[in-house]
Amino acid sequence: MKIRLLALLFFISPSVFAEQTCGKVTIAEMSWASATLIANIDSFILEKGFGCETELIPGDNTITLTSMYERGDPDIAPEIWTNAFKEILEKGINDKRIRYGGKSLSDGGEEGFWVPKYMVDEYPELSTIQGVIKHAKLFTHPEDPDKSAFYSCPSSWSCQTASANLFTALELDKADFDLIDPGSGVALSASLAKANFQHKPWFGYYWAPTAVLGKYDMVKVDFGTGVDEDEYANCTTNIDCESPKVTMHPPTIVYTVITEPFAVREPQIVKYMNKRSFTNAQMNKLLAWVEENQADGKTAMEYFLTARPDIWRTWLTPEIADKVAKAL
Secondary structure (H helix, E strand, O other): OHHHHHHHHHHHHHHHHHHHOOOEEEEEEOOOHHHHHHHHHHHHHHHHHHOOEEEEEEOOHHHHHHHHHHHOOOOEEEEEEHHHHHHHHHHHHHOOOEEEEEEEEEEEEEEEEEEEHHHHHHOHHHHEHHHHHHOHHHOEOOOOOOOEEEEOOOOOOOHHHHHHHHHHHOOHHHHOEEEEOOOOHHHHHHHHHHHHHHOOOOOEEEEEOOHHHHHOOEEEOEOOOOOOHHHHHHHHOOOOOOOOOOOOOOOEEEEEEEEHHHHHHOHHHHHHHHHOOEOHHHHHHHHHHHHHOOOOHHHHHHHHHHHOHHHHHHHOOHHHHHHHHHHO
16 A cells, blocks of 8 residues: 555656745836736736746846846846846856846837927927927926926936936037936826826927827937947946937847746746737737726736736646636
8 A cells, every 4th residue: 555655656746846846936026017017927927827936026127137146136027128237137147147038028118209299290390309409499398488398217217327318419408408307207207198188298208118108199209310229338328428429219128037047947937938028019008007097016917817818828838827817
């Protein structure tokens, strides 16, 4: 009888252990909506589909990547906009401490200076920077009637350096534009939304995919220069750049980043991470729903997994997908 029991344990133990090997997984939860959504999706799928114990850790691009490189924690950063962090990413990959997963956003992130479409409909030249400068007086400053308003990326964000350098390179100050720091991403979004709601002028930095650009028709201003990737990488995004030149923002490849020890330990989860991706159109719609419903990351995750199995099932094996569906 004991021999039979041991034989039975021998045959079932590999599958049992396979379900229990995942252990604890730490996931960076960044402060912006798309990254928060993806982090919560990953957490649920890893717990219910792969049997992991997950922990969401508040994240910030620089702090998170530094911690992943130096301490190997968190295990996963679901959404990293790579343009501004090439140095630390290349160092981490070369030193075999981190690696790329798949593209979080298959279309890449889009950054730029924008104006509302209703303004371009009235003044078609506003689709170019020359037109914006020509009609600078349209963009009234909220506090100074003698100035025109340009809403920058918040100063606590990495994109603020590029915004400030391009403001200088475009010589917007000579057209009496004032660079306004909105103070936070929420305040920047609110200024754009308020302008659209009131059908008022607005000119400033923004990015996609976001709920705001999914909800309001905006036109990205053409600088007429195309993209100079070397200039952008070596000067535009460098706080010490003394003589910035004009360049459009290059598309940002948005990756999931994984620590190397975790990737070696959990190859099946890496396969999931390599497949898990959203188009900008998909994410814009999701983020618009999040904003309209004032949903937090967990609620948004539940909505997505319930409403769009046609998307997330393609990321998983049928067996794991069924576990996730059952958990819902």
